[in-house]
Amino acid sequence: MGEERSTLHDRFDTGVNQDELILQQQRQIEKEISEKTPLVGDMENFSSLEKEYAGDAVYCQKVQDLSAKYKSMRRTRPDGNCFFRAFSYAYLEQLLNNPEEYERFYALASKSKDNLVALGFPQFTVEDFHDTFMEVVSRVGKGGGTFTQTDLHKLFNEQGYSDYIVVYLRLITSGRLQQEAEFYQHFIEGNRSVTDFCHQEVEPMYKESDHIHIIALSTALNVGVRVRYMDRGESSEVIAHDFPEGTRPSVHLLYRPGHYDILYP
């Protein structure tokens, strides 16, 4: 990483930083993706998915199966934050019409900050993200015509709000992993500690989510998630996995290698 030059002669004329160039290229790719796909898209049926896989027998069969099980889908931007974004959108959307569950979640979310500060996260930034997160949650709670699905959709497509929500969920996930480090350590490959894993794979934006992220977040918030897997696997069905195991799923997500979208039963 980052070796600038090896001979002394070069020292005086090259100041090129390789890491900087790689980062720049990454930003450029991200920019191109973001211009093509909104953070969260409109509700759509499965015809566009069918078109995407036209001629691919394995996938076509799975799209068939998917459309037998679900009514529609909603795409999210493939920026590495898709699991967090899809999860929070789908869940908050349901809370719009579920005052009982909303009360439970509001109480849990309000308290979540103290938990994180107790774990050693910097109070200053945790508060910042928590405030914005709670602002959104409170707006969802108003319901009854003052805050509608359309408002939620607009809010999730405002980069600032949308990313603040993602960051806060990343913090909650990291908090859960560290709190139950002994348990989660078994799922981490290599010699990394749970804390290292959180610093490298959970807290930074754009880092993709794996089972371990999903288990930690769904357990921390006590919200069931069903993920439908659409990959090259042999089954003709889109196999379901429920997190945490055995719970009644309230959020349904479609997984294709490297990406999560929202599903509507």
Added chain:
Amino acid sequence: MANIAAQRIKREFKEVIKSEEVAKCAIKVELVNDNYTELKGEIAGPPETPYEGGTFVLEIKVPETYPFNPPKVRFITKIWHPNISSVTGAICLDILKDQWAAAMTLRTVLLSLQALLAAAEPDDPQDAVVAKQFKENQDMFKQTARHWTSIYAGGPHRNTEFDLKIRRLTDMGIEDHQARVALSSYNWDLERATEQLFS
């Protein structure tokens, strides 16, 4: 977006100036322009390192996408360190790259840089020449880093032997800094430095 970045930096700015490290003169931040997109940072060289007694100035640029992307930071003060370019001041530190998290702050960055000065990572170098010296000749590295600290960062340890060697080269018309770089890179071997400069 830009608005989020500015608001956040404003709040952070207040956080840093209130912090105990500022009270102890270990770190400092100043505004460069009114719209909070550029700041000037300062860190004190950590005790019991070759950087002790020096003050290092940093350029901090805040991207529009802050805090979701890291601030761009580089050393303005010239420094001899394996993870910092002796030419451009560019820094190799994970949290300024792919391990940045939005929950981090300017204060975290400055403290991490200070920690980097106390514990170099020669296996992930920014400056290959310095890293090589660090691994092969620790003592020479320390003397050189201390010398750079005294010259560029106001450190207390002048090294008359090094000063004399530089003088020999400047007498031949070589510019002061260029002479220092050549000598530093060749473990203060005057003959080899001269050879390289005139080759």
